[in-house]
Every structure is written in C-alpha cells, then in structure tokens.
Amino acid sequence: MDKEKKIYVAGHRGMVGSAIVRNLEERGYINIITRTRQELDLRDQKKVFSFLEGARPDYLFIAAAKVGGIYANNTYRAQFIYENLVIQSNLIHGAYLAGVKRLCFLGSSCIYPKKCPQPIREDYLLTGPLEPTNEPYAIAKIAGVKMCESYNQQYGTRYISVMPTNLYGPHDNYDLNNSHVLPALIRKAHEANLRGDEKWVVWGTGTPRREFLYVDDMANACILLMEKDIPGGLFNVGTGVDVTIKELAEMIMGVVGFQGSIVFDSSKPDGTLRKLLDVSRIQELGWRPQIDLREGINKAYRDFLNRVAA
Template identity: 55%
Template sequence: MEKNSRIFVAGHRGMVGSAIVRTLEAYGYTNIVKVSSSELDLRRQAQVEEFFEKEKIEYVFLAAAKVGGIMANSNYPADFMYDNMILEMNVIKSSLDHQVKKLMFLGSSCIYPRMAPQPMKEDCLLTSELEKTNEAYALAKISGLKYCEYLNKQYKTDFISVMPTNLYGINDNYHPENSHVLPALLQRIHLAKKNNEPVVTIWGSGKPLREFLYADDLADACVYLMNHYSGNETVNIGTGKEIAINELAETIKKIVGYQGEIVYDLSKPDGTPRKLLDVSKLESLGWKYKTEISNGIKLVYEDYLINKEHHIR
C-alpha cells in the first residue's frame, strides 16, 4: 500500500476496525475511507455497489461483522448467519467488480472444529464438526474465506484471509448479553466492586482455556500482512499463549481491585474446552505480538473507566 492509497476500513467504528484505523494513521496512511452504518448498510447490495463505484477504493480491510458471545450466538443464530454472510459477500463481490488491488478478510478462530488438534493449524479447517454454540457465525465466516479463495483461483485476485484469535481492546462491546467473555467479565467485576456485591457468578466451570490478543496488536499484524503477504492460504493471528477462564477472572479481579468472591455456575455451558491457534506461519512471515494480557487488560480498564462506565445503568 502507498501512503496515499484509497483504503476502506469496513467496520471502522468497531473495536477491530477502529484499531486498524489508528494503526494506519500511526504509520502515515492519509487516505482512509470511513463511512458509518447509517450512511452505508453493508447488507444492501445496491448501496455497496454504489459506494465502491463512487469512492474508487484500492485496498479493503473487511473488519465489519455482527459479533457476540455464547448467549448472543445461541439466541440469534439466524441473524448472525444472515448479517455476516450478506455483508461480507457484498463487500468482496464489489471489490472484485471494481478492481480493488487487495482485500483482507478478517475471520475468526471459531471457524475451526470444536475438537481440532491443539494448537490449531490453518489446515485443520473443515476436518470435523464445529462448536454448536457459534456454528452459524462460523459458517458465515468460512463462506467469506472460501469466497476469497475461489475468487483468487478464478479471477486471479489478491484477496487474503486472516483468522484472529479471541480479541479484546479499546472500544470493546460491553453489552450485558452480546459481549465476549473478557469485556463481560471486566464489566461485571467492575460493577460488583462499585455496588459492593460480595459475589460474582461466572458461567461454566472456569476451566476452558482461551487465547487473547490485544486489538491494536491484531491491527498491526493486519497492516503488516497487507504489505507483506499474498496467498490463498489463511493466516492465523494470535499470541500462541492461553489462559484458563478462572485465571483470567482472577487477573481482572486484581486489576479492578475487587475484594469479593468469584463462583462458577456449572449448569451453564463452557463452550469449546480449548482454543489455541498455531501462529508459526505468522511468525515465519516476520510478525509477533507485543502486548501481554495483564498489560492489555490494564489499558482496556483505563479506557472503560473513561469512555464506557458512564453509559452503564
């Protein structure tokens, strides 16, 4: 990418998209196209086609997505499948039709099988069944990845796919039902401290292992790969490290300064028992994460106290 290239960051108001914009700006890119969902509904094909015709986009970071945690994915699978599949297909197809030089599709580590060998290599995709609690979202993301792959084969496009691990960061989603595990825990433990509640109850056993990557590290990897990688194989983006949910909760408890007790509701689902990405391909391409999880949570909590807490009822 040239510093003045027309770069479209789809989903620029979300946690990942906003991190990509910050990173691009920090590296001196000056021609970033940002448009709100009220101005452009990516689920509407005609709007997307008109946008690409008008804006003459050269590079696309496709970070827009409907996302959520176990509860949201379980309760609204049809919405997660439709919204994600239709928006990604519209953006990718318009990128083809309007000769975009390069597109990066951001998937998710949930595309890999529930019981995939750990750590999960890129080639384990579609080797066995998916985790049922987020199957609809995963199927939509797999479709986007495969569409990029097929376009590369048929039309010789340069559309690459990356699979981030679990993410957290500035501008995260703290919705009580639709947020992911780390921001959900952060907010619940913070509110328990604020309201002098003696106990915080967490779904499941606390034993599942998860990998977490700070969103600004992801953004740095995305910009790096956009400039240094082309290929029809996806690239995992993560830390290669994992932490149990109960250890994560204790880390957050310490950073927040909560003095109460954390208990686990064994009647609720755990989700996938372990989900760690193999990041050897990413490291062989010359990139490695920078932010350790304790430092990242401190940064996120500072942002939460400044920008999010006053919205909580």
C-alpha cells in the first residue's frame, strides 16, 4: 500500500478498527479516513454510497459490525443478522460502485460448523451445521465472505476476508451482558478481588479449550494481507495454540491479583469443547503473532483499569 493513498477504516472506534488505525499510523500511513456512527450511519445505504463516492478511498477495512457474546447473539438474533447484513452489504457494494479495488472484510471464526475437525481449516466453511446460539451472526458473516468472493469473480476486485479467533485487547467490551469470555473473566475477577471474595465462580467445567489473539496482532495480519496485495480469499488468523478455560481463569487471576480460589459452576453450559484455527495459510505469508497470552492479558487489564474501572 502506498503510504499516501486514502484508507477508510469502517468501525474505527471499536476494538479491531482502532487497532487497525493505530497500526497504520505506526507504519507511517498518513491519509486515514474515519467516520463516527453519528457522522455516518452504515445502515443507511444512500448515505454510505454517497460517502464512498465522494471520498473514493483506495483501500477499505471493514471492521464495523454488531458484535456480542453468547447471551447477546442468542437474545438479539434478528438484530444481529439484519444489522450485519446491511452494514457489510452497503460497504462492499458501495466500495465496488465507487471503484474501490482493495478491501479487507473482517469476519469471525463462528462461521465454521459447530463440529469441525480441529484445527479448523478455511475449506471447512459450509461443510456442516453452525453453532445454534450464534447462527444468525455467523450466517451474516458467511454472506460477507461470499460477497467478497463473488465480486472478485464477477467484477475483478481484490477483496479479501479475514477470520480471527477470539480477540481481546484495548477498547474491548467489558459489559457482562454481551461481552466475550476473556473480557468478562477480567471484569469478574477484578470485582471479586475488590469485594475481597474468597471464591470466584466461573461458568462451566473449565475444560473447554479456546484460542485467543491480541487485537494488535490481528491488525498486523490485516495490513500485511493488504500490503502484499493478496488478490482475494479467506484467511484464518490466530495463534495456533489454545488453552483451557481453567488455565485462562488462573492466568487472569494472577494478573488481577485475586487471592481466593476458583470454583467452576458445572451447571452452566460449556459450549463447544474446542475451537482452534489452522493458521498455516497466513503463516506461509510470513505473519506470526508477537504478543503472548499472559502479556496480552496484562495489557488488556491495564486498559480495563484506565477505561472502565477508573
């Protein structure tokens, strides 16, 4: 990517979008375009098309989406499928109409079937039923992947799709009603520590395994794919290493300084027992994560203290 070309980052105030902006700036890109939700409602097709036609960015990162944890995904199913379909369709088709040739669409590893072989390869997409609790969100993201693929085939664009594993880091969501597992555990451990609790209750048995990636590593992967001018395709992005929820909780407990004991509430659901991405495709391009899990949790906890607990 030319350092002076126009780059539009949709969703720049979110965890992923802000990391992409931060990493672009560190690399010396000087023409980054952003719009807040108040300035541009991405659900409004007319306004999105008009904005893209006027701005005519050379590159577009789609980090804007309606996201949440298991509770939010399962409770607000209609909102999740509708808003994500509308936002990504407006941006992808609007980009094509405005002559944007290079685009990076950010999805989620939940697009893969619930009972995938492990680790999960990109070609496992659409080979089985999805996890029911987040099926509407996953279907919307699958549509985005297929939209990019179809536009490349019909119109000669160079749109790529990136599927991250579980992300965490600065600007994460710590709301217990709709956050993901790692930020939720950080908040719960912090609050248990403040109360002086002797026990910290964690849902499930602690045995499921999950993979976690620091958001700046994800941003680096997205920028790398654009800089290498990859013509299209789907890329998993993760560490290739997973931990049990028990190991994760113990790591968070150490970072937060909680001195009590962890109690696992096995009456609560575990969810999928394992979800690990095969990241060999992006590693072949020279990408590797730089921040290990313990260091990342330390950074995330400092962000929580500065933004949420302050």
